[in-house]
Amino acid sequence: MTLLLLLAVLDGLAHAALVFMVAVGLTLVFGVLRVLNVAHGSFFAIGAYVAATLGTAAAATAAAPLFALPALLVAAMLVGGLLGPVVERLLLSRIYVKDHVLQLLVTFALFMILEDVQKLIWGVQPIFQDAAVKALGPVEVGDIVYTRYQLFLLPAVAAATLLCLMWFLRRTLTGRVIVAVTHDREAATAMGIDAARVYLLTFSFGTMLAALGGALAAPTTSLVPGIGVNMIVLSFAVVATAGLGQIEGAALTALLIGLGRSIAVYFAPEFEVVIPYLIMVAVLLVRPHGLFGSPELRRV
């Protein structure tokens, strides 16, 4: 019982770290662009697939274990750096003036397209590449043998991401410019800020975060079609529970939902998928704008 509980907590932490990486990108992009990007889940999936492909390629080289971890980061930078700007410039920049419904539909259409792009490139057979997990090796926690990758690396990356983002948005010039655009785009533009550039930058960065989440998730699971849709609804649950645009809130909620879900996996597996939404519905019933959200407060 206690053993199971400990295992559930460890799994929950690792899972929460991954969900946070995706959710924080989603909430950051929404905060600045005011568009909820449904295709964010596809960026997660594509990041995972690219990481697996790079990982397999790296495994064939002489210094294999050394490359396993950097390959994950490279995959995320590739997806964020290439796909992010292309999508923002070619597609999203055309719809900022349109209805919310149409914006949602456009990103949903993009999501449909990218789902099949994955199938066309990587097929529908499960892909498994765990070189990065093997590179770090196992660790014993009490009586449980666990992977160092999930116990240390995932939570560390998530925590570092959170701290860096907080520092970046509050202390650096670019970060403050982003916050300014979030508050009032017109006033910021009047002060000489290039809002279009801020949009491009934020979207690419958000895409990279989703892809990094995917790349980090890749070594721990088999990649099959459908991981994108599961991740987008899950991270939306996190973002909505925290309040749209809330970064620190997203971290706390990811932890709550990640733990709730992994405890369900061990004790009531049928209801694993239901738990995050039960938490979300319960929170939204009491606080319609989420735990930390409020319609008038600053959002980033």
Add this chain to the structure above:
Amino acid sequence: MGGRLAAPATVGTALVLGLAAAAPWLTFVFTIALAKGLAVLGILLLLRAGQVSFGHALYLAVGAYTVAFARPLAGDVLVLLPLATAVATLVGVVVGLFVARYRDIFFGMLNLAFSMVVYSLLEKLYAVTRGTDGIRVDRPTIAGVALERVPYEWTMLGLMLALAIGLGFVARLFLASPLGQALPAIKARETRLEFAGISARRVLLVAYVASAALAGLGGGVIALTTLHVTPLIAYWTHSGELVFIAILGGGGAVLGPFLGAVAFELVRVYAAAAFPDAWQMILGAVLLGIILFASRGLWGLYEGLMARLGRRA
């Protein structure tokens, strides 16, 4: 169906019946298409209020599984379909009371979340739902008469056509009523609606429950046509299809959903077979094209054509 819709509705019905007589396998395709058209009609009501649901396959599934569960107990189409509609209405009220508080992004994504939950429960609770194997539905009687396969499919198509025309007419009356007129007001300026003394939440709830009932009925018809129900009917791709058809058909008139659904199913029969792995991609690309370049859909194209012909005459 009064006014300018009577002619296209008659022509459409004649076309559907004529094509089905020429190629018998089309009876099945058309019945499914029109059943989806019913659900899309519900989506259209919500779109009038500027809201989009990414989870209405949930109600298709509620209708379909109601039929599947009730089939051993009740053997007639005329009992099963009202039952499917009633259960979907009930679920619509419960979920609607929650989601009608939200707008835009929250409305769309909460519906998606509910449908994902139901999908995963249908898949995981094997003891109740038989999981991905699904449930077989024995062919029921229609008004007490047991029919062979071919006459049964023809009767279902006829029933479905009657439902489409009848409910399309009702939807038109609803949209013209004061309650229906309040829907565009939610999209335009909700606060003013509230100032006029009308509860926006209640208006949206009524539209939501109506859309759930329509989708439940559509799901029931689908189950009674395919005679086999799997959790896949609740999957997000089906919700996406419904939204897609609504945009494809255009929101201008109640015939749009049925026009869109029939066009969609006909294309799908060929395209999905030719490009099974690129099907969603084609849908997504067409959806983008319509939103960016032809925002009034197929019905809009038809109206534009009629207007041009009228000017020339």
